[in-house]
Amino acid sequence: MKTVSIDSSKQYNIHIERGLLKKAGSLISQVHPRCKAAIVTDDNVARLYLSQVSAGLENAGYSLCTLILPHGEHSKSLGVWTKVLQFLAENGLTKSDLVLALGGGVIGDVAGFAAGTYLREIPLVQLPTTLLAAIDSSVGGKTGIDLPQGKNLAGVFCQPELVICDTAALDTLTDHYFADGCAEGIKYGLLADKELFDAFARGVNRRDMDDIVARCVEIKRDFVQGDERDMGKRQMLNLGHTVGHAIEKLSGYSISHGHAVAMGMVVMCRAAYSLGYSRENCTPPLLQALDACHLPSACPYDAAALAKAALSDKKRRGDNLTLILPLRMGECCRETIPMKDLEGFIAAGLGER
Numbered sequence: 170m171k172t173v174s175i176d177s178s179k180q181y182n183i184h185i186e187r188g189l190l191k192k193a194g195s196l197i198s199q200v201h202p203r204c205k206a207a208i209v210t211d212d213n214v215a216r217l218y219l220s221q222v223s224a225g226l227e228n229a230g231y232s233l234c235t236l237i238l239p240h241g242e243h244s245k246s247l248g249v250w251t252k253v254l255q256f257l258a259e260n261g262l263t264k265s266d267l268v269l270a271l272g273g274g275v276i277g278d279v280a281g282f283a284a285g286t287y288l289r290e291i292p293l294v295q296l297p298t299t300l301l302a303a304i305d306s307s308v309g310g311k312t313g314i315d316l317p318q319g320k321n322l323a324g325v326f327c328q329p330e331l332v333i334c335d336t337a338a339l340d341t342l343t344d345h346y347f348a349d350g351c352a353e354g355i356k357y358g359l360l361a362d363k364e365l366f367d368a369f370a371r372g373v374n375r376r377d378m379d380d381i382v383a384r385c386v387e388i389k390r391d392f393v394q395g396d397e398r399d400m401g402k403r404q405m406l407n408l409g410h411t412v413g414h415a416i417e418k419l420s421g422y423s424i425s426h427g428h429a430v431a432m433g434m435v436v437m438c439r440a441a442y443s444l445g446y447s448r449e450n451c452t453p454p455l456l457q458a459l460d461a462c463h464l465p466s467a468c469p470y471d472a473a474a475l476a477k478a479a480l481s482d483k484k485r486r487g488d489n490l491t492l493i494l495p496l497r498m499g500e501c502c503r504e505t506i507p508m509k510d511l512e513g514f515i516a517a518g519l520g521e522r
């Protein structure tokens with residue numbers, strides 16, 4: 170078993186190995202005494218993994234209650250958050266009990282937000298079952314829901330007690346969602362680790378992901394540790410995301426997050442090179458890595474539409490915005506530009522000028 174330790178406002182471990190969901194009960198008992206545990210999951214994940222997680226927890230002496238939500242982004246809503254809070258209250262959970270988020274990023278976000286707000290925070294364990302959740306959303310403590318006005322507009326930081334990542338769960342993901350997670354992995358490579366990038370460019374084997382997941386989590390840890398609240402170096406994790414979020418929004422969320430980030434990274438790479446920031450042209454290897462992971466590279470929107478959508482993003486601060494630019498493979502920088510320059514920047518990234 171691989172273990173990555175995170176030292177933030179809370180110290181916690183991320184355990185990574187095939188078959189860990191069966192051992193969740195005994196792993197949790199090492200960090201949290203027997204108590205009531207509320208498992209929050211979705212219908213797809215429940216069908217595949219709930220019985221093994223429940224059996225392990227009951228054997229370890231936990232008393233369980235389970236809430237199965239519909240799968241999909243619609244579960245990250247005010248209505249579902251309220252439903253989770255009421256479920257915790259009806260089952261009498263106290264501050265010494267546990268919420269277990271068993272699923273992908275949607276479940277991690279909504280169950281995490283409920284754990285972070287119920288009784289002003291009760292303990293949370295993340296059990297990510299998608300690649301995206303394993304390498305990104307289960308680590309770092311951001312939780313939240315969408316509002317009718319936009320994605321992720323309400324949330325809290327809620328650091329987990331423990332993250333249990335069973336890489337065998339990746340076997341049952343659809344190709345689409347596996348590719349979505351790969352986009353974030355390629356991003357970590359471009360940001361900080363050429364070898365990791367090259368592994369994605371060769372094409373990864375989903376049955377042999379432990380080392381790759383662990384490396385991605387270490388990179389995320391290094392950006393999050395010391396900047397838990399996203400005021401400085403953590404912003405580097407937004408590589409490809411300003412344009413990516415704009416693409417998601419313009420598509421009415423029919424283009425999923427990882428696919429949009431893939432296109433957004435291409436725009437940033439091209440712009441950074443053609444405007445003279447980069448020391449090497451990272452676009453050809455990026456295109457190759459995206460292709461190897463069955464991810465798209467061509468953006469279906471023009472610079473004017475993308476800039477307009479991006480400028481309504483909550484991550485904007487004042488009249489400027491911070492972009493993350495690739496300098497060379499494994500090294501990026503933060504560049505603050507006036508908002509009015511964004512459209513020109515994106516145009517350069519699309520090859521429009």
Ligand SMILES: NC(=O)c1ccc[n+]([C@@H]2O[C@H](COP(=O)([O-])OP(=O)(O)OC[C@H]3O[C@@H](n4cnc5c(N)ncnc54)[C@H](O)[C@@H]3O)[C@@H](O)[C@H]2O)c1
Pocket residue numbers: 211212213214217240241242245272273274275276278298299300301302305306307308309310311312313321338339340341342343346349426
């Ligand atoms: N909190 C953060 O830091 C953070 C970071 C990145 C993304 N996110 C959020 O994460 C969400 C996306 O997460 P996601 O891509 O994991 O989506 P998801 O949770 O919707 O999961 C994708 C689909 O796969 C299914 N599924 C999950 N695990 C499975 C498995 N092992 N086998 C088969 N099917 C499985 C789900 O039921 C769902 O249909 C977005 O809402 C995004 O905003 C949060």
Ligand SMILES: [Zn+2]
Pocket residue numbers: 305353410426430
């Ligand atoms: Zn992302």
